[in-house]
Amino acid sequence: MSATKRTDSYKIGLFVFSCFSLVWACFLLYAGGFTTSIQAGMAFLDWPLSNGSLNPERWMSQPDQAAEHSHRLLGMKLGLLAIISVVWHAVREERKAVRVTSYVLLAAVVSQGVLGGLRVLLDQLNHDFDSNVIAQSFAIAHACGAQIVFCILAALAVMHSPMWFRREAAAVDGIDRVRALGWASTTALFLQILVGAIMRHNHAGLAISTFPMATETSLLPAIWNFHISIHFAHRAGALIATAILVAFFVQVWKRPALRAELKGNAVLMLSILAFQIYLGALTIWTGRNPHAATVHMLVGAFLMGSTWIMTFRLYQFQQVAAYCVGRPERRRSPVDVKQPAEQGV
Numbered sequence: 001m002s003a004t005k006r007t008d009s010y011k012i013g014l015f016v017f018s019c020f021s022l023v024w025a026c027f028l029l030y031a032g033g034f035t036t037s038i039q040a041g042m043a044f045l046d047w048p049l050s051n052g053s054l055n056p057e058r059w060m061s062q063p064d065q066a067a068e069h070s071h072r073l074l075g076m077k078l079g080l081l082a083i084i085s086v087v088w089h090a091v092r093e094e095r096k097a098v099r100v101t102s103y104v105l106l107a108a109v110v111s112q113g114v115l116g117g118l119r120v121l122l123d124q125l126n127h128d129f130d131s132n133v134i135a136q137s138f139a140i141a142h143a144c145g146a147q148i149v150f151c152i153l154a155a156l157a158v159m160h161s162p163m164w165f166r167r168e169a170a171a172v173d174g175i176d177r178v179r180a181l182g183w184a185s186t187t188a189l190f191l192q193i194l195v196g197a198i199m200r201h202n203h204a205g206l207a208i209s210t211f212p213m214a215t216e217t218s219l220l221p222a223i224w225n226f227h228i229s230i231h232f233a234h235r236a237g238a239l240i241a242t243a244i245l246v247a248f249f250v251q252v253w254k255r256p257a258l259r260a261e262l263k264g265n266a267v268l269m270l271s272i273l274a275f276q277i278y279l280g281a282l283t284i285w286t287g288r289n290p291h292a293a294t295v296h297m298l299v300g301a302f303l304m305g306s307t308w309i310m311t312f313r314l315y316q317f318q319q320v321a322a323y324c325v326g327r328p329e330r331r332r333s334p335v336d337v338k339q340p341a342e343q344g345v
Contacts, residue, residue: 005092006091006092006093006094007092007093007094008093008094008095009165010160010162010165011092011093011160014088014089014092014093014160015157015160015161015162017081017084017085017088018085018153018156018157018160019157020081021078021081021082021085021153021156021157022150022153022154022156022157024074024077024078024081025078025149025150025153026150026298026301027074028071028074028075028078028146029146029150029297029298029301030294030295030298031067031070031071031074032071032075032142032143032146033293033294033297033298034067034290034291034294035067035068035071036139036143036200036201036294036297037200037288037290037291037293037294037297038063038064038067038290039064039203040063040064040065040067040068041068041119041120041139042068042120042123042125043062043064043065043067043068043069044056044065044068044069044120045120045123045125045126046120046121047116047117047120047121048072048113048117050065050068050069050072056069072116075109075112075113075116076113078109078149079109079110079113082102082105082106082109082110083106085102085105085106085156086102086103086105086106088102089102090102095159097159098156098159098160101152101155101156101159102156104152105149105152105153105156108145108148108149108152109149111145112142112145112146112149115138115141115142115145116138116142118135118138119135119138119139119142120135122134122135122138123135136201136202139197139201140194140197140198143193143197143200143201144190144193144194144197146301147190147193147300147301147304150301150304150305151304151305151308154305154308154309155308155309155312158309158312158313164316172255172257172258173255174251174255175255175258175314177251178248178251178252178255178258178314179311179314179315181244181247181248181251182248182307182310182311182314183311184244184248185241185244185245185248185307185311186304186307186308186311188237188240188241188244188245189241189245189300189303189304189307190304191237192234192237192238192241192300193300193301193304195230195233195234195237196234196297196300198230199230199231199234200293200297202226202227202230203227204226204227204228204230204231205231205283205288205293206284206287206288207227207228207230207231208221208228208231208232208235208284209284209287210284211280211281211284211285212281214232214235220232238277238280242273242277245269245270245273245307246270248269248307248310249266249269249270252266252310253266258314261313262310262313265306265309265310265313266310268306269303269306269307269310272299272302272303272306273303275299276296276299276300276303279292279295279296279299280296282296283296
């Protein structure tokens with residue numbers, strides 16, 4: 001009976017499983033991004049099967065089918081991981097917020113599958129539509145939904161990590177301002193990803209073919225149309241997001257308590273930002289090499305994930321500090337890490 005009792009203690013099994021699911025999602029993101037990069041999203045005209053089969057003939061011998069079917073298989077397995085997560089949390093996890101997060105994850109993964117399926121079933125190749133805007137809309141929503149799933153998985157991994165239980169409490173002046181900048185940073189990155197998805201699915205990645213200049217002598221394009229405008233918006237959005245992220249970093253770094261707690265996360269965020277800017281330039285300089293474009297998309301997910309985790313941890317930091325006010329003997333979170341003999345799996 002005790003083996004299935006819910007506890008609010010640190011569980012190494014759920015922590016490792018959550019990290020594994022997060023890593024699995026990285027492979028899924030890359031497969032989806034690469035499928036888009038080589039324009040293989042319609043390698044199969046049916047869904048949920050591929051050419052009427054779970055294992056279509058010779059799919060590994062054709063690059064477009066290999067990319068798309070790999071993406072589908074990885075997505076299906078992430079769905080299985082999400083189901084296992086829900087069951088495991090329902091049986092072993094006492095913290096309601098963590099259990100609810102696992103339910104939200106499953107709903108998000110299912111929604112992602114449906115969006116991906118609708119992108120295929122409503123494509124112009126399957127219907128006599130005048131344009132493909134409906135399928136493209138679902139494809140863009142599918143791309144953005146992938147980032148949300150990644151952030152939910154990151155939140156679960158953090159809530160099961162040792163640092164979530166073992167952190168010391170401290171009062172922090174102006175934490176509301178820092179938290180607002182964290183939300184602004186995460187929102188700016190999500191909007192940047194949205195614009196990037198619109199650009200990618202409208203094949204506008206090389207609408208402006210030089211970088212950093214838009215022409216030989218100007219930062220602004222000489223002519224404007226939809227493709228050039230959405231590409232330029234992505235570049236301008238990168239500048240805005242960079243400014244907000246740097247401001248977020250500065251506000252965290254100038255507060256000793258936050259710097260001590262979040263310095264690793266903050267340095268990682270800025271490092272990923274610098275690498276992401278380089279990858280954006282590399283995508284242009286290589287004439288939109290599919291691997292460069294895909295890694296640029298994947299690192300964008302890492303950047304948003306690291307920013308979201310830092311923002312997410314600010315809430316826990318504040319809660320622990322409030323809990324410890326007037327209680328100097330209580331220097332850990334309300335849910336302490338129990339001794340090894342009491343830890344559950």
